[in-house]
Amino acid sequence: MSRFSGITDNPHKERFNQKTGILLTNLGSPDEPSTKAVRVYLSEFLSDPRIVEIPRLVWMIILHGIILRIRPKRSAKLYKSIWTENGSPLTHITRLQRDKLSALLKQQGYENTEVVMSMRYGNPSIESGLEELREKGFTRIVVLPLYPQYSSPTIGSTFDAVSNVLRKWRWVPELHFINGYHKNTTYIDALANSISEDLKKNGTPQKLVFSYHGMPKLFLDNGDPYYCLCLQTTRLVIEKLTLDKELQLDKENVISTFQSRFGKAEWLKPYTDATLQGLPEQGIKDIAIISPAFSADCLETLEEIEGENREIFEEAGGEKYRYIAALNDRDDHIEAMLDVLKPNL
Numbered sequence: 001m002s003r004f005s006g007i008t009d010n011p012h013k014e015r016f017n018q019k020t021g022i023l024l025t026n027l028g029s030p031d032e033p034s035t036k037a038v039r040v041y042l043s044e045f046l047s048d049p050r051i052v053e054i055p056r057l058v059w060m061i062i063l064h065g066i067i068l069r070i071r072p073k074r075s076a077k078l079y080k081s082i083w084t085e086n087g088s089p090l091t092h093i094t095r096l097q098r099d100k101l102s103a104l105l106k107q108q109g110y111e112n113t114e115v116v117m118s119m120r121y122g123n124p125s126i127e128s129g130l131e132e133l134r135e136k137g138f139t140r141i142v143v144l145p146l147y148p149q150y151s152s153p154t155i156g157s158t159f160d161a162v163s164n165v166l167r168k169w170r171w172v173p174e175l176h177f178i179n180g181y182h183k184n185t186t187y188i189d190a191l192a193n194s195i196s197e198d199l200k201k202n203g204t205p206q207k208l209v210f211s212y213h214g215m216p217k218l219f220l221d222n223g224d225p226y227y228c229l230c231l232q233t234t235r236l237v238i239e240k241l242t243l244d245k246e247l248q249l250d251k252e253n254v255i256s257t258f259q260s261r262f263g264k265a266e267w268l269k270p271y272t273d274a275t276l277q278g279l280p281e282q283g284i285k286d287i288a289i290i291s292p293a294f295s296a297d298c299l300e301t302l303e304e305i306e307g308e309n310r311e312i313f314e315e316a317g318g319e320k321y322r323y324i325a326a327l328n329d330r331d332d333h334i335e336a337m338l339d340v341l342k343p344n345l
């Protein structure tokens, strides 16, 4: 058998008509919230050298000897608490995003396009998404990882997965890979709109917290730009929000923090949980919190921000705690996706 695969049952000339296939990707979830399915998922996830940068042999012993024996049970319980009749929120919301983006593209006259979704870990896999586009005759592919801020563990890892598939194809497609969009004005506007709507409805809180998914500090020290891109995102959104005097938002009352720490090493600081715990004793008992690194609500927002962190804040004496949902399938979010894609369509 050849080491390179190809489609053989179609005349090539039909495939010269360049149609643009769009591959939307996100992180992925287990197939179901059971210990067994979570173990399969975490095994793939935590074996990725972009996620854990400990020498391979040492890490494989720790991962298989300890972590995968303990964590799946605990994580499955957390996944159960957010699971819906449509399955994992992250996967379901990505499906909605795919369908809405597809409709918007048609509505705007981009007829020769199709949107497919894939997950970096679990299903539907990156391989199945690329394969679907190839079978449908797309020889031009735009990959849009749905992470606004570039980081090696997310977008870098998505690139690895895409290239691992394409390196086995005989006819490599024209490929456009989007490596983040945190400065895109339509994206910043969408974030500002969602915050502004909440503040106008529920009042301006004493503190507005931007909580980003964290990563080991060593990644930053070794050149990962994610930390800076997160702080820049906060700044751009606040610049926009402070223009609206009705909101009475002072930039001194906005903080950026980092959540979801995993393992014992130092991660990006300030930590979300420790920050929230300390606010009430400073007299700050009314906060709103948003997580701009997540383009869809998921375990890390629905359980960690809505559940765990709310509890930490309230137990420390906090009184008002509002989580402002991820942009999910909001119209302005889908418009932002189109705006990011436009130069490549």
Ligand SMILES: C=CC1=C(C)c2cc3[nH]c(cc4nc(cc5[nH]c(cc1n2)c(C)c5CCC(=O)O)C(CCC(=O)O)=C4C)c(C)c3C=C
Pocket: 027, 028, 029, 030, 042, 051, 052, 071, 075, 088, 090, 147, 151, 153, 154, 213, 214, 215, 216, 226, 260, 262, 293, 294, 297, 298, 299, 300
């Ligand atoms: C172990 C290191 C991890 C790094 C580094 C990391 C970076 C990172 N992750 C996201 C987005 C998501 N992460 C999610 C879950 C999740 N993340 C880690 C670990 C790291 N993430 C774990 C072990 C898990 C699984 C859940 C658990 O067992 O606790 C999710 C949610 C998935 C879902 O199904 O809902 C997202 C989304 C970003 C943006 C990021 C950037 C630095």
Ligand SMILES: [Fe+2]
Pocket: 213, 260
């Ligand atoms: Fe993560």
Ligand SMILES: [Fe+2]
Pocket: 260, 299, 300, 304
């Ligand atoms: Fe978490």
